[in-house]
Amino acid sequence: MACSAAAGAKGTALLFRRPAPSSIAGRHRLPVSRRTRHRNLWTGVQPPQKSTPSANHRNRASIQRDRAAASSDEEQQQKYEDENGLLNIQLEDLVGMIQNTEKNILLLNQARLKAVERADRILKEKDALQQKIDILEMKLSETGIQSEVSTEGKTDAEGLEFDVIKEENMLLKDDIKFLKATLIEITETEERLFKLEKERALLDASLRELECTFIAAQSDMLNLGPLQHDAWWEKVENLEELLDSTANKVEHAALMLEGYHDFQDKVEKLEASLGAAKVSELCLHLVGLLQQRVKSVEERFEACNHEMHSQIELYEHSIVEFHDTLSKLIKESEKKSMEHYAEGMPSEFWSRISLMIDGWSLEKKISINDANTLREMAWKRDNRLREAYLSSRGMEDRELIDSFLKMALPGTSSGLHIVHIAAEMAPVAKVGGLADVISGLGKALQKKGHLVEIILPKYDCMQHNQINNLKVLDVVVQSYFEGNMFANKIWTGTVEGLPVYFIEPQHPGKFFWRAQYYGEHDDFKRFSYFSRVALELLYQSRKKVDIIHCHDWQTAFVAPLYWDVYANLGFNSARICFTCHNFEYQGTAPAQDLAYCGLDVEHLDKPDRMRDNSHGRINVVKGAIVYSNIVTTVSPTYAQEVRSEGGRGLQDTLKVHSRKFVGILNGIDTDTWNPSTDRFLKVQYSANDLYGKSANKAALRKQLKLSSTHASQPLVGCITRLVPQKGVHLIRHAIYKTAELGGQFVLLGSSPVPHIQREFEGIADQFQNNNNIKLLLKYDDALSHMIFAASDMFIVPSIFEPCGLTQMIAMRYGSVPVVRKTGGLNDSVFDLDDETIPVELRNGFTFLKADEKGFDSALERAFNYYHRKPEVWKQLVQKDMKIDFSWDTSASQYEDIYQRAVVRARAGA
Numbered sequence: 001m002a003c004s005a006a007a008g009a010k011g012t013a014l015l016f017r018r019p020a021p022s023s024i025a026g027r028h029r030l031p032v033s034r035r036t037r038h039r040n041l042w043t044g045v046q047p048p049q050k051s052t053p054s055a056n057h058r059n060r061a062s063i064q065r066d067r068a069a070a071s072s073d074e075e076q077q078q079k080y081e082d083e084n085g086l087l088n089i090q091l092e093d094l095v096g097m098i099q100n101t102e103k104n105i106l107l108l109n110q111a112r113l114k115a116v117e118r119a120d121r122i123l124k125e126k127d128a129l130q131q132k133i134d135i136l137e138m139k140l141s142e143t144g145i146q147s148e149v150s151t152e153g154k155t156d157a158e159g160l161e162f163d164v165i166k167e168e169n170m171l172l173k174d175d176i177k178f179l180k181a182t183l184i185e186i187t188e189t190e191e192r193l194f195k196l197e198k199e200r201a202l203l204d205a206s207l208r209e210l211e212c213t214f215i216a217a218q219s220d221m222l223n224l225g226p227l228q229h230d231a232w233w234e235k236v237e238n239l240e241e242l243l244d245s246t247a248n249k250v251e252h253a254a255l256m257l258e259g260y261h262d263f264q265d266k267v268e269k270l271e272a273s274l275g276a277a278k279v280s281e282l283c284l285h286l287v288g289l290l291q292q293r294v295k296s297v298e299e300r301f302e303a304c305n306h307e308m309h310s311q312i313e314l315y316e317h318s319i320v321e322f323h324d325t326l327s328k329l330i331k332e333s334e335k336k337s338m339e340h341y342a343e344g345m346p347s348e349f350w351s352r353i354s355l356m357i358d359g360w361s362l363e364k365k366i367s368i369n370d371a372n373t374l375r376e377m378a379w380k381r382d383n384r385l386r387e388a389y390l391s392s393r394g395m396e397d398r399e400l401i402d403s404f405l406k407m408a409l410p411g412t413s414s415g416l417h418i419v420h421i422a423a424e425m426a427p428v429a430k431v432g433g434l435a436d437v438i439s440g441l442g443k444a445l446q447k448k449g450h451l452v453e454i455i456l457p458k459y460d461c462m463q464h465n466q467i468n469n470l471k472v473l474d475v476v477v478q479s480y481f482e483g484n485m486f487a488n489k490i491w492t493g494t495v496e497g498l499p500v501y502f503i504e505p506q507h508p509g510k511f512f513w514r515a516q517y518y519g520e521h522d523d524f525k526r527f528s529y530f531s532r533v534a535l536e537l538l539y540q541s542r543k544k545v546d547i548i549h550c551h552d553w554q555t556a557f558v559a560p561l562y563w564d565v566y567a568n569l570g571f572n573s574a575r576i577c578f579t580c581h582n583f584e585y586q587g588t589a590p591a592q593d594l595a596y597c598g599l600d601v602e603h604l605d606k607p608d609r610m611r612d613n614s615h616g617r618i619n620v621v622k623g624a625i626v627y628s629n630i631v632t633t634v635s636p637t638y639a640q641e642v643r644s645e646g647g648r649g650l651q652d653t654l655k656v657h658s659r660k661f662v663g664i665l666n667g668i669d670t671d672t673w674n675p676s677t678d679r680f681l682k683v684q685y686s687a688n689d690l691y692g693k694s695a696n697k698a699a700l701r702k703q704l705k706l707s708s709t710h711a712s713q714p715l716v717g718c719i720t721r722l723v724p725q726k727g728v729h730l731i732r733h734a735i736y737k738t739a740e741l742g743g744q745f746v747l748l749g750s751s752p753v754p755h756i757q758r759e760f761e762g763i764a765d766q767f768q769n770n771n772n773i774k775l776l777l778k779y780d781d782a783l784s785h786m787i788f789a790a791s792d793m794f795i796v797p798s799i800f801e802p803c804g805l806t807q808m809i810a811m812r813y814g815s816v817p818v819v820r821k822t823g824g825l826n827d828s829v830f831d832l833d834d835e836t837i838p839v840e841l842r843n844g845f846t847f848l849k850a851d852e853k854g855f856d857s858a859l860e861r862a863f864n865y866y867h868r869k870p871e872v873w874k875q876l877v878q879k880d881m882k883i884d885f886s887w888d889t890s891a892s893q894y895e896d897i898y899q900r901a902v903v904r905a906r907a908g909a
């Protein structure tokens with residue numbers, strides 16, 4: 001059986017040796033004719049020749065030679081052949097080639113099938129062999145038992161026979177060794193067979209590929225004609241190469257089968273020799289040992305295998321866990337970052353976006369409608385704008401505009417668009433409380449969801465470092481003044497997160513290049529100019545503003561300008577709110593000065609309009625009262641006071657317009673004025689941790705070279721503009737009184753009034769070497785924070801005080817106020833000993849009469865509590881620090897009156 005199988009294998013191998021003469025390989029020997037070798041191939045008519053692999057190579061070389069030799073023939077042939085004839089001949093040849101190739105494929109397939117059959121047979125034979133080996137082993141063990149029996153039954157006389165058996169055993173041992181080696185060879189042959197099987201599969205795939213390529217080549221030929229011969233020829237060549245390599249593989253397989261056949265012969269011989277053999281104890285022992293070793297190796301392999309599998313399982317498990325945790329973390333962090341961006345974008349960001357949109361609108365890069373839509377989206381903090389901005393960061397304006405416009409979907413808002421036009425804003429341009437109101441109220445309204453914008457003059461002396469992203473727009477706003485049009489540069493930037501426009505006039509008067517905010521001979525002109533440009537800017541940007549809020553006399557021009565000039569031009573969506581922060585300053589001038597900014601003097605210089613109530617000049621605060629929709633002042637008590645003498649001549653006007661007049665107490669900016677975060681302090685502190693307060697007191701004493709001998713010595717502070725309104729004589733008196741009471745006194749202030757400034761300089765000189773009194777006659781924001789924090793008491797002895805912010809700031813820093821009962825002081829400070837006031841509201845010391853006696857009574861009581869009732873004092877300090885002086889309540893009141901005005905306007909419209 002083994003022999004016939006081997007013979008079959010050889011026969012099949014012969015079939016694979018070389019393709020038949022008509023095979024593809026033979027095509028190489030087609031004669032070369034003209035032009036290209038491929039075209040020549042198909043035009044040649046010589047019969048195909050026999051081919052072997054080496055002949056193949058030779059033929060390829062001879063083709064080259066033939067081509068060279070045939071070049072002269074080519075020219076001759078060229079004369080006779082026309083393109084159509086050529087094509088026909090080529091196609092005929094090609095069809096012949098294809099047929100031959102198909103035959104070859106058939107042959108190859110047959111050979112492949114035979115190889116598969118042969119491989120199966122080999123496997124069967126191998127199994128049969130294995131069975132024989134098993135039988136042999138059994139025989140061996142039987143022989144061992146027989147040998148044992150014979151050893152027991154025989155005597156020394158049989159020694160000779162035993163020696164013979166021994167020798168035979170040695171031979172048998174050798175045979176077993178050989179058998180084992182042969183077994184190994186069988187295993188290797190098996191492996192080779194396996195490889196062969198793999199190669200066969202590859203061969204199969206190659207054949208299929210070959211068929212496909214051939215079919216494709218056929219259709220290529222038919223579709224594309226002779227001009228595609230080059231590509232076709234390449235395909236045929238590839239086909240040939242594939243056939244060559246297939247033939248080689250088949251040859252190799254046949255050789256292997258031959259080797260296997262030899263090996264089978266050897267096994268048969270061995271079988272024959274084993275049949276005659278006798279086995280000894282030694283042989284058995286050897287086999288046993290071998291079996292033991294095999295077993296132990298198998299066991300170790302099993303254990304290793306098991307160990308490896310459990311390690312892999314563990315590893316896979318931990319990878320799955322790791323992936324789970326990772327994806328959870330990624331999701332969480334994505335969610336967090338989305339939330340952060342969605343809600344956490346600072347006001348600064350939205351203000352910048354809003355300024356950017358305005359800039360594009362003014363520069364006419366986007367339409368007014370688009371600007372309005374985008375502005376509203378920015379105002380509503382629409383996340384789509386944020387996304388568009390973040391994804392287009394660093395790109396050109398045009399691309400950013402495009403991505404923004406894609407977002408510009410129509411929408412509405414319930415918030416208001418509020419524009420403050422003012423001469424001050426903290427901290428960029430601050431003189432007094434007005435500056436604090438603009439940023440404090442602005443921020444509070446912005447927090448409530450309104451779109452708030454500020455328009456300021458671009459002063460040369462302002463704190464430029466307090467403006468973020470300050471830049472000039474690529475636009476010039478032309479504005480009327482004194483019969484001419486003047487250009488104005490428009491700068492934008494954010495201050496405290498609010499969008500701010502800074503107007504820089506290109507007027508020869510250099511209105512805001514004066515190194516100071518106020519006190520110029522032409523203040524009336526400067527600010528009437530500014531008011532007009534501010535409105536012009538709004539008008540030209542075509543914003544649909546709801547509220548234009550102007551402040552004090554400097555921007556009071558806005559009200560009559562809006563209604564008498566701009567409303568007539570169609571810019572009338574807004575309602576005007578005017579806040580008078582101090583009726584002491586009313587902005588009066590000769591009537592004709594009103595004409596500078598384009599106001600109609602004749603129309604306005606009338607008693608019910610802008611003519612001052614007591615002399616022939618015009619009065620812009622009066623004009624604003626008359627022309628505004630809402631008039632406010634900064635505290636309810638002050639609103640009451642100005643209806644009588646406090647009104648400085650405007651009381652009658654206020655009475656006439658009393659229905660639109662209201663007093664709203666200012667708040668303070670609790671972000672700026674916060675002892676627990678204040679960066680100007682040496683140590684931050686809070687109502688529950690007052691250590692920082694004494695630390696700041698010690699630090700200030702050191703800084704100002706004040707005595708530190710008695711830590712408990714009270715420190716009295718005063719921060720103010722030194723103007724008569726502030727009770728300058730009482731401030732001066734307070735210095736001496738404090739010294740007399742054994743306290744320390746620090747004054748921070750400067751005066752626009754020369755004689756007051758001189759007077760205080762004299763006092764400062766007087767106390768120059770005193771280590772309990774310090775007068776700092778300047779404006780110093782950082783120092784003011786330290787004084788609020790370090791002082792135990794804070795004096796505000798104002799003659800009148802529209803609102804006053806310092807008493808509120810002082811309380812927030814735990815400095816107990818000692819104030820005169822007037823205006824906003826009366827609305828915010830309640831005497832500790834006043835039994836008519838609920839205990840929980842009592843927070844300081846007040847006096848009524850603006851004289852030294854009145855002041856002394858309040859200060860002495862404060863000193864008494866401080867020294868004699870330290871616990872009460874501490875509670876008072878803590879209570880004061882916890883009072884809510886934020887803008888929240890006041891901003892709500894403004895919001896309310898704005899809304900009502902807007903509703904009235906819409907109803908009217």
Ligand SMILES: Nc1ncnc2c1ncn2[C@@H]1O[C@H](COP(=O)(O)OP(=O)(O)O)[C@@H](O)[C@H]1O
Nearest residue numbers: 432433720721748749778779780784804805806
């Ligand atoms: N010399 C100064 N240095 C620093 N800040 C000052 C100075 N004088 C006044 N201020 C600040 O100006 C504001 C004054 O506001 P307010 O009490 O309403 O008075 P007014 O507006 O009448 O000047 C407070 O914020 C106060 O701290």
